[in-house]
Amino acid sequence: MSEKIIQALEEAIGAEHILTGEEVAGRLFQVWVTDRPLEAKAVIFPRTTAHVSEICRIAYQYNQTIVVHGGLTNLVGATAARPADLVVSMEKMDAIEEVDPVTRTMTVQAGAILENIQSAAREEGLLFPLNFGAKGSAQAGGFISTNAGGLRVLRFGMTRNLVLGLEVVLPDGTVLSSLKKIIKDNSGYDLKQLFIGAEGTLGIVTRAVFRLQELPKSRNSAFVGCRDFDQVIRFLKFADQNLAGALSGFELIWGDTYRDWTSPPSPFAPPLPHGYAFYVLMETLGADPDKDRDTLYDLLEKALETDLILDGAPAQTESDLRWFWNIREDVAVLNGLCQNAQHFDISLPVTFFGSYVEGVKEKLAAQLGLSRVYAFGHLADGNIHFIISKPDAGPELRDRINEIVYRPLQALGGSVSAEHGIGLDKKAWLPICRTPAEIETMKLLKKTFDPKGLLNPGRIFD
Structure with a gap:
């Protein structure tokens, strides 16, 4: 059957889009695992939704299992394949098809990389707020299929909150497409929600429409140190109450973790001294650079005066911003x-x-x-x-x-x-x-x- 299905796939989408034999073993199944080669009957690289539909239709006809690959950054074994599986890699479907500044939307293919999506939005004066450490590798289809969260869920929600439209190929090859740019649509079941977070078990995401925001004019961050968890909680409430909706990130790091994260052989120096029980890295996004900076500084000063934090270090330059957030994002x-x-x-x-x-x-x-x-x-x-x-x-x-x-x-x-x-x-x-x-x-x-x-x-x- 292997030869028959490979032949059928080659006839349908072209042999140049298919790897077999030793070429398969030259690929990874997860970026964090480099000592174990991929095992699969073949790896297929569709370039269009029509390709994905044909792949699924043929696989359905032959009762052939499929494992979908995106950026391979998952941590739960989701991209592991067996020798009898077909792997469908979405990496060639990486186009950012449109950025619409009027509707503040973006239409992308499933293989579009998060960092490229962020950059394309920024070029139009817009923000795609999803952000996490693997942004240089993670693909749209993957972070949709896992309903990824990341560093700004506090303000913008999970991936689910950012998806307006979705195109999915079902296991039998049926294309289910609803790439609308509208926020409100209560015309029956919201089918896209079934596929967001479904880990590719119900269908293969091929394209999506994302909701964008206006690009903030200011970004401010600070590290703070706290004596105990109760103080952290009180500071979170205080910050959220006094920043008028500008708080976009509130990352907690336990003291021993911070110590090792900012000590040799780590490349990062500590923004605050070691020794506090907890550290918080906070972020605000706003519209007035001078006012927003002063607001954060005033907040930290009041928090120190009222025993809500023990210490604080605001980022004073763009270099500081990168330093602070590189610490948090470089889990390696x-x-x-x-x-x-x-x-x-x-x-x-x-x-x-x-x-x-x-x-x-x-x-x-x-x-x-x-x-x-x-x-x-x-x-x-x-x-x-x-x-x-x-x-x-x-x-x-x-x-x-x-x-x-x-x-x-x-x-x-x-x-x-x-x-x-x-x-x-x-x-x-x-x-x-x-x-x-x-x-x-x-x-x-x-x-x-x-x-x-x-x-x-x-x-x-x-």
Whole structure:
């Protein structure tokens, strides 16, 4: 069957768009894993929605499984493939088709890279507010399919809040296209929402219309130090109340994580001295550079006077801005300090942040002897990231760590995935944050859209 389906695909979209044999092994399945080659029957590079439709139609005819590849920046095994799978890489569909300054929208293909999307918007005096560390590699189809969040969810919401229109190819090749530029449309079901965050299990995203904002005229940031979690929470409330909607980022870094992030061999010097229990990196976006800078300085001064923070360092130049945010975005620094790094992306009510993290750290140390545990995250939207260093990469230790990190979330009303998705790695833990009725409804949707189970098989649930 392999030869027949490859021949059918070559006839449909052209042999020049298909890799087979040894050429497949020369590719990665994840940018963070460089010592394991991709395994797949073939890798296909569509250039149009029509190509994707033909690929799906032929795969459906031959009962052929498909794994979709974007920028390969995922952390949950979502792009791993088996030798019998076809890989469909969206990297050639990278066009930014239109930026419309009147409707403040942008139409892109699924392979468009986030950093390029941001730049195209900026050239028109507009802002695409989604932002996270992997922006130089992550593609539109991927961050739509995982409903990515990032550094500005506090003000602009998740990817879901930025998508106005979507074009998707269903597993049988049907093209479902609604690329409208309108914000309000209550004409029946909002079908695009089914595919945002579905991890490519219901259809392949091929094009999207994004909502843009006017480009801010000012951007200000500051690092602050706090003595305890209660002080952090009080400062967040104070900042949000006094910045008149300008607060766009509020990143929390635990003290030991900040210390290692800003100590040799890290390339980053610390903006504030080491020794505080918590550090916050905050950002404001506004329309008046002088006024907005003074407003932030006044806020920090009042916060110091009223014991809401212990220390503060505002970014005074563009160089400072880059320095501050490069620290937060360069997670590779922490990865480099870890042995067999294990990553977590969880969410829970902000009320429980402090006690939950301390409990996890205590159990990891007492039960497993693990002391290098880095914690940081998006405080205002309830999202914590862990990076845990461990002596071996075996499944037994991995599972014991998972138990310590994930199990408490059930009682706290949390989630095992805030923004990275479930993929292959977290599906055993899905019942922690979803009821049996919810999971059965998800499976019903999967069966409806993909009755043969061909698209991204095994993701989210079996």
